[in-house]
Amino acid sequence: MARLNTADHDTIIRVAGLRNAFGEQVVHEGLDLDVKRGEIIGVVGGSGTGKSVLMRSIIGLQPPQAGEIEVFGESMVGLEEYEAKQVRKRWGVLFQGGALFSTLTVAENVQVPIREYYPEVDGQLLDEIAAYKVAMSGLSPEAGPKYPSELSGGMRKRAGLARALSLDPQLLFLDEPTAGLDPIGAAAFDELIKSLQRTLGLTVFLITHDLDTLYAICDRVAVIADKHVIAVGTIPELLALDHPWIQEYFNGPRGRAAADATKRAAAGETGK
Amino acid sequence: MNAPADFQFDQQVLRFQGELTLARIGDLSRRLSALEGVPKTIDLSDVDRIDTVGAWLVHRIARDHDVQVTGADEDVCTLLEQIAAADKPVKIRPDSSPPFIRVLREIGDATSAAAHSLTGLVGFFGATLIATWGLITHPRRFRYNAMARQFEVVGVKALAIIGLMSFLIGIVIAQQGAVQLRQFGAEVFAVNLIGRITLRELGVLMTAIMVAGRSGSAFAAQLGSMKLAEEIDAMRTIGVSPMEALILPRVLATVILMPLLGFYAAVVAIIGGGIFCWVDLDIPPITYIQRIREVVPMTDLWVGLIKAPVFGMLIAMCGCYQGMQVEGNAEQVGLRTTASVVQAIFLVIVLDAVFAVFFSSIGWL
Numbered sequence: 001m002a003r004l005n006t007a008d009h010d011t012i013i014r015v016a017g018l019r020n021a022f023g024e025q026v027v028h029e030g031l032d033l034d035v036k037r038g039e040i041i042g043v044v045g046g047s048g049t050g051k052s053v054l055m056r057s058i059i060g061l062q063p064p065q066a067g068e069i070e071v072f073g074e075s076m077v078g079l080e081e082y083e084a085k086q087v088r089k090r091w092g093v094l095f096q097g098g099a100l101f102s103t104l105t106v107a108e109n110v111q112v113p114i115r116e117y118y119p120e121v122d123g124q125l126l127d128e129i130a131a132y133k134v135a136m137s138g139l140s141p142e143a144g145p146k147y148p149s150e151l152s153g154g155m156r157k158r159a160g161l162a163r164a165l166s167l168d169p170q171l172l173f174l175d176e177p178t179a180g181l182d183p184i185g186a187a188a189f190d191e192l193i194k195s196l197q198r199t200l201g202l203t204v205f206l207i208t209h210d211l212d213t214l215y216a217i218c219d220r221v222a223v224i225a226d227k228h229v230i231a232v233g234t235i236p237e238l239l240a241l242d243h244p245w246i247q248e249y250f251n252g253p254r255g256r257a258a259a260d261a262t263k264r265a266a267a268g269e270t271g272k
Numbered sequence: 273m274n275a276p277a278d279f280q281f282d283q284q285v286l287r288f289q290g291e292l293t294l295a296r297i298g299d300l301s302r303r304l305s306a307l308e309g310v311p312k313t314i315d316l317s318d319v320d321r322i323d324t325v326g327a328w329l330v331h332r333i334a335r336d337h338d339v340q341v342t343g344a345d346e347d348v349c350t351l352l353e354q355i356a357a358a359d360k361p362v363k364i365r366p367d368s369s370p371p372f373i374r375v376l377r378e379i380g381d382a383t384s385a386a387a388h389s390l391t392g393l394v395g396f397f398g399a400t401l402i403a404t405w406g407l408i409t410h411p412r413r414f415r416y417n418a419m420a421r422q423f424e425v426v427g428v429k430a431l432a433i434i435g436l437m438s439f440l441i442g443i444v445i446a447q448q449g450a451v452q453l454r455q456f457g458a459e460v461f462a463v464n465l466i467g468r469i470t471l472r473e474l475g476v477l478m479t480a481i482m483v484a485g486r487s488g489s490a491f492a493a494q495l496g497s498m499k500l501a502e503e504i505d506a507m508r509t510i511g512v513s514p515m516e517a518l519i520l521p522r523v524l525a526t527v528i529l530m531p532l533l534g535f536y537a538a539v540v541a542i543i544g545g546g547i548f549c550w551v552d553l554d555i556p557p558i559t560y561i562q563r564i565r566e567v568v569p570m571t572d573l574w575v576g577l578i579k580a581p582v583f584g585m586l587i588a589m590c591g592c593y594q595g596m597q598v599e600g601n602a603e604q605v606g607l608r609t610t611a612s613v614v615q616a617i618f619l620v621i622v623l624d625a626v627f628a629v630f631f632s633s634i635g636w637l
Contacts, residue, residue: 102601131362149600
């Protein structure tokens with residue numbers, strides 16, 4: 001029977017005792033986090049608590065001062081360039097602003113990782129792959145030959161997602177994918193990530209401020225406060241904890257509205 | 273590691289094997305296109321793994337030949353459906369036209385861009401004049417701090433490099449002049465050469481080129497990245513005029529500093545030439561200075577000092593104008609910065625020729 005991508009480890013990302021500091025300012029101190037295969041983990045925390053720094057540490061852009069980081073069972077600290085490349089082709093990263101290469105069209109942006117890692121793929125197939133990736137990420141066909149400067153913020157995010165997915169990665173990093181999108185676009189983006197995760201068997205590391213996204217697609221949520229992860233769990237598990245920030249976050253007016261919406265959606269589905 | 277992607281084809285059944293993934297696909301796509309005969313069924317039951325690229329290859333055959341797919345589990349069926357839904361005519365790059373037409377269009381574009389940039393520069397000059405008049409009538413709006421900062425960046429920090437450059441140029445002029453004049457036994461006239469050429473031409477011209485490369489480019493890059501980050505738009509909405517806050521301080525600072533830097537460069541070049549004369553031609557410094565005072569007419573100094581602020585104006589205007597034209601992406605910042613330097617140096621040299629003719633015809637020889 002044909003099967004989808006499967007990895008060899010149950011814990012895809014393991015972070016232990018991470019310490020990050022910029023000069024005097026300590027961002028992370030003794031941060032631990034495990035991400036399991038096939039889950040969508042949401043990372044939340046107040047502004048400036050180092051969510052993006054955590055992501056940059058995991059993907060190797062920010063060398064940590066101390067601690068262990070393992071991705072796919074490989075230690076990311078002090079990795080040789082060749083080994084790092086092998087790990088990098090198994091993940092995709094969507095940066096906050098899309099981070100598209102401004103001199104290439106959207107479709108050419110999607111082709112960049114494939115050209116880099118699989119130069120043997122012939123031109124026609126390369127164009128076809130770029131085409132369906134662009135369509136899959138929810139962009140209209142007209143967006144393919146456009147340059148990033150001609151796109152709106154939402155389209156840039158989708159194009160960034162198409163590029164992040166171009167190598168069919170097992171692990172996807174998303175930095176605030178729905179920030180700056182209109183509610184309809186944001187809901188469609190959530191749906192897209194959920195369906196991609198289901199069909200491709202992806203593991204998703206998702207940084208977000210969007211409570212609707214947390215309720216709609218995240219299997220578990222990790223809360224960063226006081227320089228480390230104070231809790232990881234499903235939203236009901238987190239709600240049972242007695243931490244003031246978590247309570248305020250999920251039980252504030254916005255948190256409650258998102259929870260109600262989820263309940264209504266669930267009731268609607270069972271009603272059918 | 274599983275086996276690479278492969279297939280077998282017999283009795284109208286296309287049987288895929290191994291890993292149908294991007295990493296293991298090899299030249300499967302080419303071999304599939306070279307396939308003879310039309311399959312009726314695609315069998316996926318021997319496939320170990322499949323990703324979207326594998327699914328795309330399967331979908332491509334199924335689409336072209338109306339084939340039935342068997343041996344796929346529920347997940348793979350969903351994947352195939354998603355791929356089928358994503359099969360849309362997406363173009364990869366914008367349409368390109370035939371080379372001849374493209375060359376013609378590029379020539380036309382370049383010509384109109386040059387004309388546009390020149391008229392734009394004239395318009396920008398006008399806008400700067402209007403803003404300057406606004407400042408003269410409302411002197412309280414003048415930004416002394418921004419101006420002082422530009423004095424430091426454009427002037428003080430350039431002293432070392434301009435000094436070194438001029439010193440060396442002075443030595444080179446003295447040495448080359450002495451070598452040529454020695455043939456006539458007239459090497460003493462090297463002093464005339466140094467004094468007149470540095471004050472009249474080279475001091476200001478070399479300074480202008482250095483300032484264009486150092487400060488004009490910096491203006492373009494700074495304003496360009498501010499434009500990209502929407503800082504300029506933010507300024508306008510708050511009610512701060514970018515003309516007054518950003519451009520005038522830069523233009524005025526360059527206009528005021530160019531004569532000073534040009535004079536400084538000429539003096540340092542004369543000192544450099546003097547040291548060479550002392551060492552090589554045995555002309556003692558006292559005699560050298562006396563000779564300089566005798567042979568360099570006062571008008572030479574005026575020629576240099578009159579040209580300098582005009583050059584400064586041109587350089588700052590080109591830098592600021594190009595910076596303000598940045599739109600869209602980061603590549604533009606680089607292009608505009610280069611354009612500002614090229615434009616500034618070109619215009620400075622054209623204008624220098626105009627000045628040369630003008631000063632000769634009014635008798636300042």
